[in-house]
Amino acid sequence: MLERQQLNSYLADFFQVDSIQDYCPNGLQVEGRSAIQTIVTGVTASQALIEAAVSRNADAILVHHGYFWKNERSEIVGMKKRRLQLLLQHDINLFAYHLPLDIHPRVGNNIQLAEKLGILEARIVAAANPPGVMMMGDVSGNHSSVTFAQHIESVLGRTLTCQIDRNDPIRTIAWCTGGGQGFIDIAADVGIDAYLTGEVSEQTVHSAREQGLAFFAAGHHATERYGIKALGEHLAERFELTHHFIDIDNPA
CATH class of the missing domain: 3.40.1390.30 (NIF3 (NGG1p interacting factor 3)-like)
Known part of the structure; x- marks a missing residue:
């Protein structure tokens, strides 16, 4: 007891x-x-x-x-x-x-989501205290934005709430679970191919399109x-x- x-x-x-x-x-x-x-x-x-x-x-x-x-x-x-x-x-x-659960290196939301999706070499790219942490890693397998979107939906058992595609393959990805859409420009600055979070804002779509990022909003609850x-x-x-x-x- x-x-x-x-x-x-x-x-x-x-x-x-x-x-x-x-x-x-x-x-x-x-x-x-x-x-x-x-x-x-x-x-x-x-x-x-x-x-x-x-x-x-x-x-x-x-x-x-x-x-x-x-x-x-x-x-x-x-x-x-x-x-x-x-x-x-x-x-x-x-x-x-x-936030302690978002950023924890073993049981944290971000590292656990990476493990579920098979993202390799997960590491922190940016952190703010608050609002949270953004991580990046390598996408395993040969994925386009379309096939990786299908992979996310299969693993999470959810339909994406927003998907922005790109023509080139996805080899690197950054993510922040929950309401992490504000990190998208940092992801673009470090040369990431795709960005994944829970929520989407109106300006997120323009950022993804204009900076050549694939973008996936998979749900605040579903990613956490x-x-x-x-x-x-x-x-x-x-x-x-x-x-x-x-x-x-x-x-x-």
């Missing part, structure tokens, strides 16, 4: 949370029972995820998108009240790790499922916990 404070301290060190500036608190956000044996992981601490955790008698929920964001309204009303009420009613701990799952698997193995990864469907 794992103690709540033991888990909180372990993850603070594992993610080096004190060294990372973020938009929200990283670590224990809502205190529940002290003893932890069953954990649930998911991308966002939505009502549906909390209900799934309740049904599995979870002691703790670990997410990438938690609560108490910068500039968020402080009143505990409406949706926020219902979510917190359910957590407190069932004495469930909520842990959240935003793998880090929190990997974290849960790591904790389950290290501390002999029961772990359930719950993927609450989200097309965004």
Whole structure:
């Protein structure tokens, strides 16, 4: 049996949370029972995820998108009240790790996505603190933008929300999971063939077209499922916990 404070301290060190500036608190956000044996992981601490955790008698929920964001309204009303009420009613701990989970070299969203897609020699190209990190690597196989788009859709089980093609083959790619479209010009500056992220903005399309980049927007949620799952698997193995990864469907 794992103690709540033991888990909180372990993850603070594992993610080096004190060294990372973020938009929200990283670590224990809502205190529940002290003893932890069953954990649930998911991308966002939505009502549906909390209900799934309740049904599995979870002691703790670990997410990438938690609560108490910068500039968020402080009143505990409406949706926020219902979510917190359910957590407190069932004495469930909520842990959240935003940028620390994006950038971690083992269980991070970016490195996990690279492993899923078979991207080789993943390394950091650019980092800002905040908003996150952009990585680059080599595309394995002989891919055009069309065939690599098909590969992404097959691996993620999702249809791309935006795809910009290029004529030349794709040999190098940069990526940032979630809302990383702002890194596209840096990717172009370092001579990358393609850029992959979760979201797309109006200006992203023009940047890709005018700078000769292939571009793929694969969904914020879809690109950030793998880090929190990997974290849960790591904790389950290290501390002999029961772990359930719950993927609450989200097309965004």
